[in-house]
Amino acid sequence: MVEREALRVGVIGCGAGEFHIEGFAADPRVKVVALSGLDGPRCHGLVTKYGIPHLYGDYSELLSHPDIDAVSLAVPNHLHRPIAVQALRAGKHVLVEKPLSRTVEEGEEMVAAAKEAGKVLAVAFQRRQRHDVQLVRHQIEQGRLGRVYHAKAYWMRRSGIPGLGTWFTNKEQSGGGPLIDLGVHVLDLASWLLGNPSALSVSAATYAELGPRGRGQWSGGRFSRVEGIPYEVEDFATAFVRYEGGTTLQLDVSWAAYTGHSDDFGLSLMGTEGGAEIRSKDYAQVGTLRFFSELDGTPTVTEPRLLTNHGHTGIVKQFVDSILDGAPPEPSGDEGLERVRLIRLIYRSAELGRELRLPEDQDA
Ligand SMILES: NC(=O)c1ccc[n+]([C@@H]2O[C@H](COP(=O)([O-])OP(=O)(O)OC[C@H]3O[C@@H](n4cnc5c(N)ncnc54)[C@H](O)[C@@H]3O)[C@@H](O)[C@H]2O)c1
Structure with missing residues (x-):
């Protein structure tokens, strides 16, 4: 058997980029050959820790490296399109x-560039890899919940603005607040579990009540607060979505709000034959899932024993499978684009203060 040469990967970004490096390091088919980032000490720390041979500053230097087969991007949101394309x-x-x-x-340009180049474009929705999420997906596929007619998804932080005054709270660089940052994860989970249905209408509201007054900074976060820079995005978003086939979704997301949550996300699915509920407090991976059903008319609750995993390892594996074996990329650029489409409709509905119906209001 001819041994295949390792896939040579470059990682751009030294914050969440470390999750990607860890994922690649766990895959024997891959070698991380280069890292790029502008924050010297953090990037130096990573090349030393993981034995990465090359460190570049600006990303263009890394992209001009002819031996790199694939890159993974963990840079502020405004750089996703230019670097990916x-x-x-x-x-x-x-x-x-x-x-x-x-x-x-931007997303359409990225998806089109991947199709033109015949290359894989995948998105790091690593929460799909969670054991609780995988079990729910399997139960739905087996028909055990029947027809799922309603979903609730939330990611609520009590005091979790990633960094007041950083790129996260700059509208131009981030594209939005907790909805595009955290909401995109739970929106992806709900959409994926429901089989990616098309939205028929969206009604939403957004608020910026704490952030603009300097409240809600995430004290345990990686970023310190930068004084004097305006807070330009929402700190809470709520939306109601109707999908084809009659399923509905209630979504709530906050970076900062006076609630009993600390940093919690979850998902409830109500089906005609059963229900499922994931509640993850402070990133818990076990003790987070319950299935609801009945036994001879008596309500039952099932709590599976769950395993923990490193989500990016699974995402990276699927990315590598897709490159080496031609498996369809999952989560794909197209799915990433559908989530952005829905998020933009949610923001637009909130701006206009009314429900948007599709396809009539697609360009409202
Ligand atoms: N999947 C997840 O759970 C998860 C978690 C955190 C962040 N993220 C995403 O990762 C991305 C980065 O977020 P973060 O928290 O790591 O931000 P960050 O600010 O900590 O890191 C951004 C990195 O990008 C680098 N960078 C900026 N401009 C660059 C350039 N021109 N060339 C090369 N490098 C450049 C910076 O030097 C830094 O290392 C965002 O899109 C964020 O949404 C995802």
């Missing part, structure tokens, strides 16, 4: 952090 045109496969892009137009 440049990388795809340079013949490299791309794994991009969530959200795919800030806008639909």
Whole structure:
């Protein structure tokens, strides 16, 4: 048997980029050959820790490296499109952090660039890898919940603005607040579990009540607060979505709100034959799932014993499978684009203060 040469990967970004490096390091088919980032000490720390041979500053230097087959991007949201498109045109496969892009137009350009180049474009929705989520998906596929007619999804932080005054709270660089940052994860989970149905209408509201007054900074976070820079995005978003086939979704997301939550996300699915509920407090991976059913008319609750895993390892494996074995990318650029489409409709509905119906209001 001819031994295949390792896939040569470059990682751009030294924050969440470390999750990607860890994932690649766990895959014997891959070698991380280069890292790029502008924050010297953090990036130096990673090349030393993981034995990465090359460290570049700006991303263009890494992309001009001819031996790199694939790149993964963990950079601020406004850089997803330019770096991904440049990388795809340079013949490299791309794994991009969530959200795919800030806008639909940017996402469409990325998906088109991947198709033109014949390269893989995948998105790091790593929460799909959670054991609780995988079990729910399997139960739905087996028909055990019957027809799922309603879903509730939330990610609520009591005091979790990633960094007041950083790129996260700058609208131009981030494209939005907790909805595009955290909401995209639970929106992806709900959409994926429901079989990616098309939305028929969206009614939403957004608020910026704490952030603009300097409240709600995430004290345990990686970023310190930068004084004097305006807070430009929402700190809470709520939306109600109707899908084809009659399923509905209630979504609530906050970075900062006076609630009993600390940093919790979850998902409830109500089906005609059963229900499922995931409640993860402070990133818990076990003790988070319950299934609801009945036994001879008596309500039952099942709590599976769950395993923990490193989500990016699974995402990276699927990305590598897709490059090496031609498996369809999952989560794909197209799915990433659908999430951005829905997020933009939610923001637009909130701006207009009314429900948007599709396809009539697609360009409202
Ligand atoms: N999947 C997840 O759970 C998860 C978690 C955190 C962040 N993210 C996503 O990862 C992305 C980055 O977020 P973060 O928290 O790591 O931000 P961050 O600010 O900590 O890191 C951004 C990195 O990008 C680098 N960078 C910026 N401009 C660059 C350039 N021109 N060339 C090369 N490098 C450049 C910075 O130097 C830094 O290392 C965002 O899209 C965010 O949504 C995802």
